[in-house]
Amino acid sequence: MSFDIIKYPDKRLKQISVPVDVFDFKLQGFVTELEKTMRAGPGGVGIAAPQVGCFQRIVIVDVSGMRKLPANSSNKGCMVLINPEIIEWDGMVMGREGCMSVPDFTGNVIRAEKIAFTAFDAQGTQYEFNSEGYEARAVQHEVDHLDGMLFLDRLVSRRTDLFKRKVYKQIKESSLPGEG
Amino acid sequence: MNKHWYMITLVGKDRPGIVAHVTHALYEGSCHLGETSMMRLGTSFTMMMMVQYAGTMNALQKVLQGEAESLDFHLHIDSIEGGLHHHHQPDVRISIYGADRPGIVAHATGVLSEAGLDILDLTSDVGGTEDAPIYIVRIEGRANEGTVALQSALAIIKKEGVETQLTPVDTLVG
Numbered sequence: 001m002s003f004d005i006i007k008y009p010d011k012r013l014k015q016i017s018v019p020v021d022v023f024d025f026k027l028q029g030f031v032t033e034l035e036k037t038m039r040a041g042p043g044g045v046g047i048a049a050p051q052v053g054c055f056q057r058i059v060i061v062d063v064s065g066m067r068k069l070p071a072n073s074s075n076k077g078c079m080v081l082i083n084p085e086i087i088e089w090d091g092m093v094m095g096r097e098g099c100m101s102v103p104d105f106t107g108n109v110i111r112a113e114k115i116a117f118t119a120f121d122a123q124g125t126q127y128e129f130n131s132e133g134y135e136a137r138a139v140q141h142e143v144d145h146l147d148g149m150l151f152l153d154r155l156v157s158r159r160t161d162l163f164k165r166k167v168y169k170q171i172k173e174s175s176l177p178g179e180g
Numbered sequence: 181m182n183k184h185w186y187m188i189t190l191v192g193k194d195r196p197g198i199v200a201h202v203t204h205a206l207y208e209g210s211c212h213l214g215e216t217s218m219m220r221l222g223t224s225f226t227m228m229m230m231v232q233y234a235g236t237m238n239a240l241q242k243v244l245q246g247e248a249e250s251l252d253f254h255l256h257i258d259s260i261e262g263g264l265h266h267h268h269q270p271d272v273r274i275s276i277y278g279a280d281r282p283g284i285v286a287h288a289t290g291v292l293s294e295a296g297l298d299i300l301d302l303t304s305d306v307g308g309t310e311d312a313p314i315y316i317v318r319i320e321g322r323a324n325e326g327t328v329a330l331q332s333a334l335a336i337i338k339k340e341g342v343e344t345q346l347t348p349v350d351t352l353v354g
Contacts, residue, residue, distance in 0.1 A: 041353070042353070
């Protein structure tokens with residue numbers, strides 16, 4: 001059995017989820033069903049509990065099944081992240097995102113290139129992780145759901161990209177005087 | 181009455197408030213907006229709007245005629261097949277830039293088209309200074325014959341003295 005996905009404009013997707021404080025069989029059973037739901041979706045590399053109507057801070061990310069995982073992406077396999085907290089952000093990169101809760105639309109979003117984050121597993125043990133590239137993007141996308149944020153809240157203009165920033169960075173790195 | 185899809189094109193000198201005036205007139209005229217593209221190009225403001233409307237093209241023309249005349253905008257309407265939810269997802273992003281000269285877009289898109297590029301979105305800008313302008317093209321599209329073919333095409337384009345960059349677009353679905 002897998003859950004039904006809540007789709008925007010369902011307002012529940014905009015609410016903030018609460019931390020998990022009981023790590024029991026019920027939680028583990030829910031995580032199993034949540035993972036089945038993620039895998040039932042086409043191309044889904046992550047899912048957050050609010051997408052199935054459970055407003056607790058639980059996400060799953062797994063980029064390992066991607067046909068062409070970009071070379072700069074970390075790949076830790078299936079990560080069950082409970083009460084995840086991103087503690088470090090590094091770099092910025094634009095990428096295209098879609099969402100099972102927002103069918104038939106994708107858009108460009110700027111995310112941190114590398115992140116460090118902590119999370120508990122389904123048994124209640126806390127870990128610290130580092131992710132980069134596509135996997136880091138997936139974690140940020142899913143953690144956003146826990147705070148009632150959709151990728152629609154972070155879309156960048158079709159005329160915006162990192163072109164100017166990259167040029168500036170190159171100039172800075174080669175010690176030429178920059179704008180200012 | 182059945183609703184029809186129309187493509188409305190409006191072009192004129194840019195000033196604040198154009199979008200609000202035009203879309204208000206459409207709303208008052210019982211038009212329903214579909215996908216649109218509205219942007220300032222040079223000193224002009226350009227609007228292309230898919231609009232669903234129950235009346236004839238002449239009736240739609242009348243809905244906007246007054247607003248277009250008061251803004252001194254050129255108005256053009258086409259009847260289109262329309263339809264929403266037909267998005268094509270890009271799998272490649274390409275940027276091309278270099279010293280401005282005629283033919284950059286024509287040459288680049290010609291070579292890229294032969295290499296299988298289906299352009300979904302292209303914007304270009306002129307930056308730099310009036311003495312030394314630079315031309316900047318940004319494209320999102322689909323690599324129907326793979327990215328290796330496009331990289332080879334970009335190598336040809338680069339020989340013309342422009343810089344090129346190809347970035348695969350891997351759409352995340354979360």
